[in-house]
Amino acid sequence: MPTIRDVARRAGVAPITVSRVINNTGYISDETRQRVEVAIAELHYLPNTLSRSLRFKKTNMIALVVSDITNPFWTTLTRGVEDASSEEDFNVILCNTDEKPEKQHNYVKLLLQRQTDGILLVPADNTTELVEMIQNQNVPVVIVDRPLPNTQVDVVHSDSTGGAYRLTQHLIEQGHRQIALLAGRQEIATSQERAAGYRQALVENKIPVDESLIYFGSYNQPSGYAMAMTVFNHHHPRPTALFAGNNFIALGILQAIYECGLRVPEDISIVSFDDLPYSLPQPFLTVVAQSPYQLGLQAARLLLSRITGYYNGAPREVVLPVELIVRDSCRKIE
């Protein structure tokens, strides 16, 4: 791979002159510029960004550390991040943790070592260790989707508690009293918040909270399937409604329902936090929908404002509203 010196030699100029041509700075005669450009083309020269970054202590890269790229929720969020970043000429590195704190830790360390200018983190646990590690390096960080307790850090997330409250309220209004909650991992903030909203709605309606109806599993389809099966096997009579903690859990629930020969909503009602990824055969699930794109966009903007130095004040918290979409997965109970 040719360097700026190779180009300089070929064009018969000093390296710094080539640098001026590339970056369009300083004074260059047209004739010299032409010679340099010819040399660049002939050698297929591409500037080495590593050395540039080393010099400037700036890589123009931010990282997005998410838990599961197979979930369209996160890929849509990614798009929001990318759009905000390209506005400011930043590139995005995507890291997939599979909800594993260990993978997460490795990625963050790697990113810091590679001098990433900022990090958007979707925490796989609710410890503050990683955030401290990032802040120790004076690297800007924004927590996305899942607030961390006891931390001074920018956060962007949806109103999980409120959304869960509204979904539960909706079920209660339809006459449901036995509602099982099938949530994600217990140590994840959104699981806790959704459980809190669920409890709050029950309490406000003077319905006793049956703790045995609250399940914590994982935000994926197999876990949703397993939890639903457990519910069907252990609760007689069956709960009249299931509350899926996220879209993939809903998919698992639907799979279990199908295998058990049940019908929605005739035999059982379902609501879900987050919309289903694929409308197959057609959207029919009553859900609370977030705006993953907006989450990504806003989070990236907060991060970039810190990187560029445009903002350097106290930590900010952005809470995005959610939308209740009533479809056909809930039956009215008399």
Next chain:
Amino acid sequence: MPTIRDVARRAGVAPITVSRVINNTGYISDETRQRVEVAIAELHYLPNTLSRSLRFKKTNMIALVVSDITNPFWTTLTRGVEDASSEEDFNVILCNTDEKPEKQHNYVKLLLQRQTDGILLVPADNTTELVEMIQNQNVPVVIVDRPLPNTQVDVVHSDSTGGAYRLTQHLIEQGHRQIALLAGRQEIATSQERAAGYRQALVENKIPVDESLIYFGSYNQPSGYAMAMTVFNHHHPRPTALFAGNNFIALGILQAIYECGLRVPEDISIVSFDDLPYSLPQPFLTVVAQSPYQLGLQAARLLLSRITGYYNGAPREVVLPVELIVRDSCRKIE
């Protein structure tokens, strides 16, 4: 952010001594090692990988440039790449092109400038320009999933032609004669190969090829939906079977079928290249399944063998077999 010199100063040693402690090379007395380690911990020192990479002309990063991370096919492939890479202590950068040649071009350029050690490319078009650009920089590259014509380059892909042949053959054996093919973008190799396999099966069974039944769109759900709708509106009588060029096209077709009030397989039969991402409500589609994990694993291994210098011979081509999975989406026609 502290540097190796800060650590050295604090420990009262030379920078090179700190380097030896970090990398566990050369001779170090236990006492010095301890002092250095204390200093590293106190300063929260993390080595700067940029400078290391600059020095060694090696970043230990490879890139995977794919067309659509929302499709589980590619995320599964990604996992194969990650697993092969971590065996050799390489990290993977994931780049999403959305099938757009322009985004693809930008990413490849960026990756080359960042001194990526090697690139796995899923071409968004069938031009050789990008491969040449990469090879000009003497960076190893492996083409994944979609062979490029007239190029000397390592390729790993599935047997698209053979798979399409078998799916079509299966439909013909069930008595189908009017089979519409709803493929991806025409300039993508897999689209062409799947069309070739489709034609071959028809020809061998002495069924005239009706070119108006061959559609080229895009490998996503909206395109599958649109193509299916076009088929339903323009062909009377309706074809008895539809061949989906990939899983997302199949999803779009199912959506269109649902909206038109048709039933599978009673009113129309469907087969798909690639399995559906989500078993909702249950796998019922007859498909030809690839092994995206194996594709990723093998491609990464080819790439890494070139990066490490273990192999530097002629370009290799790896063709992985596909598996026909017969389920319940095809009706027998008398």
Next chain:
DNA sequence: TTACAATATGGTATCGGTACCATAGTGGTG
């Protein structure tokens, strides 16, 4: 004609980590 700004180009040092070579002390062997 002098003085000075504008134009055009180059030399050197630097970012952070490490290869290479140099230096110096210690221990063991013939």
Next chain:
DNA sequence: CACCACTATGGTACCGATACCATATTGTAA
């Protein structure tokens, strides 16, 4: 006791691009 291997540590230069300062040439106003 001379010699050498082993142990322990440091100085300098380098990877590639560029900021900063220096230099040289040209143009133009006083």
